[in-house]
Amino acid sequence: MIDFTFSEEQDLFRKAARDFAENEVAKYVPEMEKTGKVPAGLVKAIGKAEMLAITIPEEYGGLELGYTARLIALEEISRISVATAMMLQVFALGIEPIVKFGTEEQKKKYLPGLATGEKLGTAAVTEATGGSDPTGIRTSYRKDGDDYIVNGRKCFITNSHIANTLVVLAKSDENPKDFCAFIVEKGMPGFKATHEEHKVGMKGCNTGELSFEDLRIPKANLLGQEGKGLRVTMAAIGEIGRGGMVGCALGLQAACLEESIKFANDRILYGKPISKLPEIQGKIADMRIDLEAGRLLGYRAASLQDSGTPASNEFAVAKYYTTEAAIKAAKTSVDIHGGYGCMEEYAVTRFYRDAAVLGPSAGTSAIMKVIIGRWALS
Amino acid sequence: MKIVVCVKAVPDPKEADKIRIDPETKTLMRGDVPIVLNPLDKHAVEAAVQLKRKYDATVTILSMGPPAAGNIVKECLALGADQGILLSDRAFGGADAYATAYTLAKGIEKIGEFHLIFCGMASSDGATEWVGPQVATFLGVPVVTMVNEIMDDSNDEWLVKTAWEDGHRKVAVQLPAVLTVAREINKPKSLSFSGIIKARKKEIITWSGDDLGVSPEMVGFKGSPTIVGGFGTLETGRNVEFLEGTAEEMAERLVGILSDSGAIG
Amino acid sequence: MVSCLIQGQLGEVIMMNVINSGAVWVVAEVKDASPQPVSLQLVGKARLLADTLNVSVGVVLLGENLEGAAKLFITAGADTVYLAESADLAVYQSDMYAEIIVGLVRERRPDILLLGSTYMGRELAPILAARLETGLTAHCIDLVLGDNNVLKQQIPAYGGLISILCPEKRPQMATVASGVFSTPAFDRARSGKIERIAIPVGLTTRVKTVEMVREIKEEELLESARFIVAGGAGAGDWEGWSQIRQLSDSLNAALGCTRPVVDEGWAELETMIGQSGKMVSPQFYLGVGLSGELQHMVGIKGAQIMIAINNDRKSPVFEQVDFGIVADTKTFIPVLIKKIKEHVNKQVVS
Numbered sequence: 001m002i003d004f005t006f007s008e009e010q011d012l013f014r015k016a017a018r019d020f021a022e023n024e025v026a027k028y029v030p031e032m033e034k035t036g037k038v039p040a041g042l043v044k045a046i047g048k049a050e051m052l053a054i055t056i057p058e059e060y061g062g063l064e065l066g067y068t069a070r071l072i073a074l075e076e077i078s079r080i081s082v083a084t085a086m087m088l089q090v091f092a093l094g095i096e097p098i099v100k101f102g103t104e105e106q107k108k109k110y111l112p113g114l115a116t117g118e119k120l121g122t123a124a125v126t127e128a129t130g131g132s133d134p135t136g137i138r139t140s141y142r143k144d145g146d147d148y149i150v151n152g153r154k155c156f157i158t159n160s161h162i163a164n165t166l167v168v169l170a171k172s173d174e175n176p177k178d179f180c181a182f183i184v185e186k187g188m189p190g191f192k193a194t195h196e197e198h199k200v201g202m203k204g205c206n207t208g209e210l211s212f213e214d215l216r217i218p219k220a221n222l223l224g225q226e227g228k229g230l231r232v233t234m235a236a237i238g239e240i241g242r243g244g245m246v247g248c249a250l251g252l253q254a255a256c257l258e259e260s261i262k263f264a265n266d267r268i269l270y271g272k273p274i275s276k277l278p279e280i281q282g283k284i285a286d287m288r289i290d291l292e293a294g295r296l297l298g299y300r301a302a303s304l305q306d307s308g309t310p311a312s313n314e315f316a317v318a319k320y321y322t323t324e325a326a327i328k329a330a331k332t333s334v335d336i337h338g339g340y341g342c343m344e345e346y347a348v349t350r351f352y353r354d355a356a357v358l359g360p361s362a363g364t365s366a367i368m369k370v371i372i373g374r375w376a377l378s
Numbered sequence: 379m380k381i382v383v384c385v386k387a388v389p390d391p392k393e394a395d396k397i398r399i400d401p402e403t404k405t406l407m408r409g410d411v412p413i414v415l416n417p418l419d420k421h422a423v424e425a426a427v428q429l430k431r432k433y434d435a436t437v438t439i440l441s442m443g444p445p446a447a448g449n450i451v452k453e454c455l456a457l458g459a460d461q462g463i464l465l466s467d468r469a470f471g472g473a474d475a476y477a478t479a480y481t482l483a484k485g486i487e488k489i490g491e492f493h494l495i496f497c498g499m500a501s502s503d504g505a506t507e508w509v510g511p512q513v514a515t516f517l518g519v520p521v522v523t524m525v526n527e528i529m530d531d532s533n534d535e536w537l538v539k540t541a542w543e544d545g546h547r548k549v550a551v552q553l554p555a556v557l558t559v560a561r562e563i564n565k566p567k568s569l570s571f572s573g574i575i576k577a578r579k580k581e582i583i584t585w586s587g588d589d590l591g592v593s594p595e596m597v598g599f600k601g602s603p604t605i606v607g608g609f610g611t612l613e614t615g616r617n618v619e620f621l622e623g624t625a626e627e628m629a630e631r632l633v634g635i636l637s638d639s640g641a642i643g
Numbered sequence: 644m645v646s647c648l649i650q651g652q653l654g655e656v657i658m659m660n661v662i663n664s665g666a667v668w669v670v671a672e673v674k675d676a677s678p679q680p681v682s683l684q685l686v687g688k689a690r691l692l693a694d695t696l697n698v699s700v701g702v703v704l705l706g707e708n709l710e711g712a713a714k715l716f717i718t719a720g721a722d723t724v725y726l727a728e729s730a731d732l733a734v735y736q737s738d739m740y741a742e743i744i745v746g747l748v749r750e751r752r753p754d755i756l757l758l759g760s761t762y763m764g765r766e767l768a769p770i771l772a773a774r775l776e777t778g779l780t781a782h783c784i785d786l787v788l789g790d791n792n793v794l795k796q797q798i799p800a801y802g803g804l805i806s807i808l809c810p811e812k813r814p815q816m817a818t819v820a821s822g823v824f825s826t827p828a829f830d831r832a833r834s835g836k837i838e839r840i841a842i843p844v845g846l847t848t849r850v851k852t853v854e855m856v857r858e859i860k861e862e863e864l865l866e867s868a869r870f871i872v873a874g875g876a877g878a879g880d881w882e883g884w885s886q887i888r889q890l891s892d893s894l895n896a897a898l899g900c901t902r903p904v905v906d907e908g909w910a911e912l913e914t915m916i917g918q919s920g921k922m923v924s925p926q927f928y929l930g931v932g933l934s935g936e937l938q939h940m941v942g943i944k945g946a947q948i949m950i951a952i953n954n955d956r957k958s959p960v961f962e963q964v965d966f967g968i969v970a971d972t973k974t975f976i977p978v979l980i981k982k983i984k985e986h987v988n989k990q991v992v993s
Contacts, residue, residue: 008449009574012456016569023568026880050571063571266954266971268622273956345974391903392876417906475769476778502902505919505938506781508769515773520738520850523766537853542762543674545858547734552849561905561912603778607795607806614940616949618967620956625975628968629982632950635966639948641870641927642894642983643990 004296006072013069017076020049026080032204033350038087038162039204046088047117051077055092055240056099060111067239067305071247071298078251079258082354083205085251086361089244090158094121096236097167097181101224106183110165122159123241124168124184124210125233131156131360132367134230139212140173141180148180148222150215153194158361160208161193167223168212169233179229183221190215201353238312239305241362242319246298249322249358253294256329256351257287260336267338274336283332290325297321313375320368323358330355379435381426382489384482384497384509385419385454387447391502415450418498420457421559424566426496427458429531436460438489442470442481448582455577456569462582463489469587472599475504479512481597484590486517492554499524499558510558520555526562665754665814667693668701669721670744670771672763673712680821681759683719687827688786688819689757690720695788701725701753705740707733710837717835719827727840734855735763737770738848745774747840748814755794756814757786760919764818772816778809779816782919784823784941799918799937822866822922822944865914868897871925873916873939876903877932877953877972884909886976887931893983899923901939917942928964932972935960952976 006014024045031039046052054070056062070092078085095114098106098121113119130136139152150170154160164186172178184191196208224232261284264275274280301314330351334341337348359365389397389411397411426437439454439462441447451462465485473481486492495517497510507523514521522538526546530537535552541560551557587597594600621628636642667689671682682702689700699722704713706728713724727743748756748771756771758764760782772779780796787806789795795806796817809815865871872891878884884904891898899916900909916923917939924944930951933939940963943949949964954971961967968975 008452009578011449012453012569012574012577013571015453016456016571016574019568022880027882049568054571063575065571065575069571262954262971265956266969268956268969391906474778476772479769479773500919502906505902506769506779507765507919508772508779508781511766511769512773515770520848521766521770522737522850524762540762542855545856547852547856548854550851550853555850561908603776603812604780604796604807604809607789607808609806610804614963616963616965618951618961618964620961620967620969625970625978626982628970629975629979632966632968632979633982633986635948635950636894636927636983637986639927641948643987 010068010072013065014072014076017073018079020045020051021077021080024049025077025084028084028204029081032081032083036198036203038206042084042204043087043117043120043162046084051088052091052095052117053115055095056111056115060107061115062111063115067243067302068299071243071250071302074244074247075250075254075298078248079255080251081204082248082252082351082358083202085248086202086205086244086357087159087162089241089247090122091120092244093123093236093240094159094163094165094167096240097123097223097232098183100235101181101232105220106223110183114165119165120159120163121165121167122157122163123233123236124154124157124160124166125237126156127152127154132364134169134233135171135176137169137171139168139170141170141182141217142173144216146219148182148217148219150182150184150190150212150217152212154210156197156207156360157210158205158207160210161196161206166210167233167236168210169229170212172227175227178227180226181223181229181232182217183223184212184215184217185221188215188217199357201350201355201357203353237362239301239315242312242315243298243302243305245358245362246294246301246315246318246322248361249319249326250291250294250298252326252351252354252358253287253291253322253329256326256333256348257284257291259346259348259351260284260287260333263337263340280336283336287329287332290321290329294318294322294325313371316363316368316371316375319362320365320372323361324365326358327355379429379433379494380492381429381435381437381494381496382486382492383419383422383426383437383439383454383459384495384513385423385439385441385450386416386498386501387413387441387443387450388416388501388503390414391417413446413450415453416498416501416503418500418502418559418561419454420498420566421561421563422496422498423454423457423459424564425528425557425559426494427567428564429494430458430460432531435493438463440482440485440489441465442473442478442485445584448584451582452577453569455580455582456573457567458573459580461580464582464584465590466584467586467597469594469600470598472602473597474602474604475506475508476512476603477597477599477601479509480516480601481590481592482509483513483516484592485585486513488585488590494553495519495556497556497558499560507558510556514556517556520551521558522549522551522555523558524560525557526560528557528563665752666699666701666722667696667755668703668748668753668757668814670703670756670758670764670767671712671716672759672761673704673706673709676708676711678712678715678719679759679761680826681761681819682716683826684821684824685757685759685819686716686719686721688824689755690827692755692786692788692794696754696792698754699723701751703727703744703747705732705743713837715829717837718829718831718833720830720833721835723836723838725838725840727842729842731846732842734852735767736848736850736852737766738850739846740767741770741774742846743840743842744771746843748775753814756816758816758818760818760820768816768818775812775814775816777812777814777816778807779818780807780809781818783817783819784918786817786819799941803937820918820922864897865899865916865921865923868923868925870894870896870927870929871899871916871923871943872896872929872931873899873901873933874904874910874931875901875933875939876907877934878904878909879932879973881909883932883973886973886980890931890976890980890983893980893987894929896927896929897925901933901936930960930964931976933960934958935963
């Protein structure tokens, strides 16, 4: 018999994460919805609650709790605020390449700060010419002595304006098959966070554009081998990025289900709560089935990741399934709310908008299917 | 300094009203209500952990409960306590507060030397407020209940503040002693990931009735001087009329009722 | 009366009465040499129980300058008042009070011992019960004589009323909050006895009240309020609780709460209404986001109109009120506040 239960310790992690989400994150949601800005207090609280240290090894100031604990934390936080979970998941996206490919000097220099929140990370790959297809990017690098000079622009980058330690992917201007990943620090001349996006959902999570103009990067900031940068960033996005989206999606699914149950038990039509109507029960069942399935897919992938086994395909399946399920759950919960589902005071309208941003993040559903198809056919 | 904190696993107070007594079998139907650490015990644990930092004390968690209560003990270790002891045995079941206090006192006797025992002043499910004073009496030490401030802890006689009808009183109590704490005494720290990791290395032991050397007549249901006699319902003689409609309509009607009856002008 | 020797849990050998025939006693309290209302109420109840049992009522009183209070307890129904007077006992001292009362109870063997659920009672009663190796029921809302004249100590729990019995051990002990029983009439013609108790020589204590401080508190808003709004766990969070407070303000009502609200830190223990909190008797009561747990509802007596707002139609609160609204508190309360303000403005204009 396979043991599908969480350990006592994992239950405690979940409790700590839920307490944090309810007591420290929830109060910022109205502000985030109104202004679309990242509250400074929220970022501080995330650092203080040790959320950033989850995937960082102990020897560099982290807690090394593993990827299952990470998924638990993201799921609980997303249930309260998808925007916050997204911000947190992308912080980890900027941490993972350094953990996996960093030199000893680089790890010592950046990881302790990233664990406390003194440094905030992100990964910058996507551009107007390549997101789903990263090889299409145009940001380029050329060598200048021991340094590299980088030119280009990135778009749709989460944490673009709040990150100060970014992992950036650039293509060689001589050989289009060569890529480099660099650690770019805020303040380096030539690097700027430029335009900020106004997303329809996940408000309060910062997304924007970055520009590099003759940005000089010292050799010490080359991450991984020269020419082999694609591997560095893909490794991060494949598991951490997709895994993070699973956490965001599961939390949103859970929130949709909870709100719908509450509303269905309150709302009286034909003299009884609508939760007595078979149609509503069917919709609630759909959401429940998707949540059960999504959790199993997500935790299975995370558990593989924890055991050191490659899991990017399993994560692709989980990412596809949960983000699509979250979009469905959001629509279903809006439907259950009837007319109230269009009113801003009802949380489900926020869920609907948040769900819209889940799909294209960390690889679209179409790309997930390509990956999964290839996996099945291999 | 050696401190013992007595904690209790209780049904989550936010969902506790789902628990009902089955009118036919007269047994408790727990439903799906999860068990959590009694809210006031968090303050007791925090008080002990603060002293641990100040005086390098050791903090032992003691709880009487079923095996599932072990998770609650673990949570207390994650909050900063050093070790945990769970008193668990079928014979302990069905205990009223007196038998519970007796069993806990026996557990503390087995632990050995102590300077201070902290308890939350009341549990959210029983709320008798007895366990602290009765543990103290069985152990032959003084007790102060509802402590909301420790004013002087620098020697063997402490000065504490506790609420009173018209204000408060200051009490000088000689250690070893039992203090039951009120919510105002501190603001407990939240559960942290690093606390949970540190708890991995901490020990939780389980003691049965045999380990304590207690006779089954003295504990659990058999050792309880009180028993549940009858169960009945409280008739209020009121029959509810539900106001229906949209929020606006219901609010309108309610205001009408309040106005007609003179509740509002 | 049959007595036998039993080894108790403290290892002592004690004498136990197997057949009920002892008196009904109250450990009473005074404030500024005047009896506390709860003590008078308990003496009144003790009198009723004692009359049915055909036994006497005893009152135990410790402190200083107690003669006047003792006489009042007699007019309220006591047959004997046991006085222990000394400067050392002027304020409550748990060790010493327990030592004196335990000695007296062991000697005179009352069948029933009652205390108020006061700050003193809540600490002293369990100490006494443990030393006397007997049972105790806290915060009773009624005391009724049952089969074999065993006292049924009634408390609310799990949606119903439970009777707790202490079938074998004696005395049967219970604590009761002020306001549960009514204050008895004073019968000036009643006679009774005052017996002075010798205080044991060399009485020491390891826990001493060194100072009693009176604090000026606001008038007891809840106990005298005409309209009470009570909020519960359904407020959800601090924001939800603030909304309920606004509602209470808009109705010019006093705001009370249930235990989970105190645990969350949204309101003070002093505003908790119920079995182990305040007993209130408003004319109008509105419960918001609470489930009607009996521990709370028994604190509300004699209201003309009771209303509840809760998001669960099946909530037990709706079995105990006159009008019910099923709604999510966070979305409904602002609408209600608006309607109230509109109504009030109309009154002002007209």
